[in-house]
Amino acid sequence: MEELLPEGKNFRLVEESELPEIIDFLGKFLPDSLKFHQTLKTFVNDRVWDFHFYVTKNWPEQAVILHFPGMTRTPNNKLYESFCVFCPCDHLDDLTLLESEDVLIDWTQPIYLNFTHSRIMVRIEEFYAKIGTIEKLYGDVYGLVQPHLEEMESELVIADQAEMCQLRKEHAQIIHDLYPANQMECIEIFEKLIEKLPCFGIFSAQGDLAAWMVQSYYGAMFSMQTRPEYRRKGYGIILAKHLTKLVTQRGYLPYVVIRPENDASKSLYGKLGFKKHFETIRAILRPYEMAGEPQGGGGGGGAEDEPALGQEQPLIGTLNGDVEIKGDQ
Template sequence: MSKVVSTPYDNMRFFKAYHTPLFESLTKEGEVFVGNSDRPWVYINSNEAKTESLSALVKLLSEDYVNFALVEDWMVDTITRDFVRTREMVCTRFYLPNGVTLPHSEAQVSVLTVDDAIEIQNSHAYNEYTDLEYVTEQIKNGYGACVRLEGKLVAWAITHDDGAIGFLFVQPEHRGKGYGEAVTKWIAERLRKDGFAVYVHIEADNFKSMNLAKKLGFVEDRNVRWFTLEERK
């Protein structure tokens, strides 16, 4: 059953469901989980938004774990400490509340296959943060949907390793036909059916995606970010 309110813990829950733990700990302060996707990612859920609680959780981690996912604004300084943040991406998280019904679409939606991975990796705007292996794994193990016309891939979306709907892309000559809405709806319905929350992450300058999310009923949640820590030189 989908949630009325979704938080970044839903991302952590999805990631945990599909990744073997390299490290995990549950304490009175909260929870830490490290799993390997394209790299070992650290997820931290602090029971309280307090520096002391978060610091105690960070101290549980080996210094080898330097890639952090779904970091909220208030957590940044405590996690960063004396390190430098690299490969940083900041997004706004939107979620789809329970009860919001996505619009009907006449488009014929089908499932992506691993043979689509090369075109998807080469087409999406953030391919510097992904690679072919990552895209292939998300098609195999996540939720992927597409629209094909005469056998040609014209629109698609896939969930990321944390369950966020992403990779949304419509070929320029087919935009304005509702295909983006159709593949988003297809994935959202299956996430809900399997008991997962529905959410997306959008960079601040991606106005088209933000407008689409709001049009479909997604609600703005909070800023989240991903980064890698490196020692200062």
């Protein structure tokens, strides 16, 4: 087991007692801080996945916060191989502390970044250009910062005598098998999500799992999928509406990450009042001397935005974070 470091050159490990105050601080920067804010909140409330949070040694004067790992699984399964970062967009000069962090982050090795605000990524690119190359996958964060629950109260009419139920652990295998990016995600993630968070499926009259959607360990709504033979029955918007209501009632801010080209998902969430807040980027940072080498291993980390079954679009290597949802209307 890799040793947990109490501090780096510019960052220190956060004590659990500090997390609620940090959540409140990040709340001042919504919606830009949405993904990191909700990750912290899910960690404190539900402890679905293990993260280690670091802040600058003079926090909050320089408000840069990191969490390791940045994904559930990386090629070498190293704790500090991946991370996620947030910094207020009006204090991006503070990211120089990230550039000079050579204890927690080994910039001579490939680094895997979870979905990160595009303005933060621009600053990272500025200093990383002299180190290596960056492969990027774009997503748009759509959220419902002021949910109107009364709009979610209308009766949900499910076609063909199907019914909606909370998923059970035994459903994790089929979800993982049909998950378009299952090479990046371990089945244990789905088992933990089903155990601790709202994860719902629509079951046919014959008892088959026809469609499903879950809340993730970073607060987002993701992994919406409908089996091909059950599409065009409105199951997608029923699940999205139901999960939006539950996520809100549990004190979370509903959000998803959608690929820019995924018009079906934009249409679906647009009907529920979701608005685009910012562009986010998932990336692999690879030093120049390694840029031509083949990647190994699998990643992990659940994607909010995933292609329809049987229509998977290639992802960048072993990136993880949030996969693409194909909206089912």
